[in-house]
Amino acid sequence: MADNGDNGRLEAIRQRIKEFPTGPGVYFMKGVDEVVLYIGKAKNLRSRVSSYFQPSSKLEASRGPHIVEMVARVQSVDYLEMESEVDAMLKEARLIKDIRPLYNMDLTDDKTFPYLEITVREDYPGVYITRKPEHSGTRLFGPFASAGDLRGVLLELQKIFQFRTCSLEIRDDDPKRPFFRPCLLYHIRQCTAPCGARIGKADYRRSIRDLMRFLRSKRSVVLRELREQMEEASKRFEYEKAGMYRDRIRLIESLDDRGTPQEHVQPEVFAVDPTEALVKLRDILEAPNQVRIIEGIDIANISGAEAVGSLVKFIDGRPFKSGYRRFRIKTVKGIDDYAMIAEVVRRRYKYALRGEELWPDLILIDGGLGHLRAAEAAFQEMITEAMADVAQPPSAGSTPGGGGATWCEPGDVEIPHTKIASIAKREEDIYLQGSSQPLKLPAHSPVRKLLQYVRDEAHRFAQHYHHILRDRKMLNESC
Secondary structure, eight states, X not given: OOOHHHHHHHXXXXXXXXXXXXXXXXXXXXXXXXXXXXXXXXSSHHHHHHTTSXXXXXXXXXXXXXXXXXXXXXXXXXXXXXXXXXXXXXXXXXXXXXXXXTTOOSSOSSOOOOEXXXXXXXXXXXEEEESSOOSSSXXXXXXXXXXXXXXXXHHHHHHXXXXXXXXXXXXXXXXXXXXXXXXXXXXXXXXOOGGGTXXXXXXXXXXXXXXXXXHHXXXXXXXXHHHHHHHHHHHTTOHHHHHHHHHHHHHHHGGGSBOOTTTSOOGGGGOOOOHHHHHXXXXXXXXXXXXXXXXXXXXXXETTEEEEEEEEEEEXXXXXGGGOEEEEOOSOOSSOHHHHHHHHHHHHHHHHHTTSSOOOSEEXXXXXXXXXXXXXXXXXXXXXXXXXXXXXOOOTTOXXXXXXXXXXXXXXXXXXXXXXXEXXXXXXXXXXXXXXXXXXXXXXXXXXXXXXXXXXXXXXXXXXXXXXXXXXXXXXXXX
């Protein structure tokens, strides 16, 4: 039987849930110190979250013992309202990957939502479903909520626009094209066979432009025609054909069950091969050892309000999500990115100075030369203070080994070999520690691409947390 304290906890949670909206969104189950235990999505936030705390709920039978254990630890609940169920699903997936709550068993891996990719850089663009799109030269639609629906609608779209889905390299100036035999899709009128020169470049690209216009539009004309055809087939008692039109309508409507590449970022999708980059990065930094751990730092704020810092960790060129950290800025008032960078550096690396965590090989700051200097100054200040602390002799009457800091000579302090650099956004200039001149790397440089990936991930992670804090503040002010 629950004690009075537990009853009070549950009653406070139930009262909070009464303030939840009845629309779609993402909800948070939080434990002690606002630690997120579980993240979920809901079509109706109030109804969904309240189902966890009803006395008559049979949680163990319906959701498993781990959910029962989680509910017993919940101290508070919160939510973010979304415009649609699809937005809620995509937001839930992103938050789970970023925050990695203890009781979320799914969506913590690197599985991503698919895109529809059109290779517009080619003479005869292809249309593909992919979870690993190209970094440039393509037009992306998505990410889509259902890979199955996307495959189904692609078949229907191919019947209308007759685009190619093959992986052939087709050049307009290839003299062998007229002699190439098209595949079956050409003969069943689902492809115009640019591979066999059955269509000209201008006409084919016009069809691709029509497809992209269709994907960006409301598709009302096509849907109206399909509904009319479905009704006519039904009146003629041709129920099989009417069912076919009904299925086509559902698939085309499913095109709206998607996000956008800008708003629903999936950074795992755009990872680069780091092998070559890390070797060249070591040479650029003149590092004594192989560069393995890179930590990226960024700041997010609007007019100084709800300022937050982020830290992302990459190991061997890949994101290590368990090493991600967020810092709500505590000591800086107003707009001062340099001071905020310094605060994050001090708060993060005090643990490494204590020997409780490993030093990274490279600290990458999102910003220019000023941001780099702020990080350098904070870093050096920490080292100086640590050396001063260990150099203090034991006070009179103290016993060696009796607890507290151990006294040693300043030379016993291990100075880390960590390098610091920054990368600015506009010109993509890279500033290295000890130099005021930027390092300009070509756009195709693997080092530049890797540093951009770390920088962009830190920026996305900071902005994500900032938006959560901002939305929460707006929600609290409206309650």
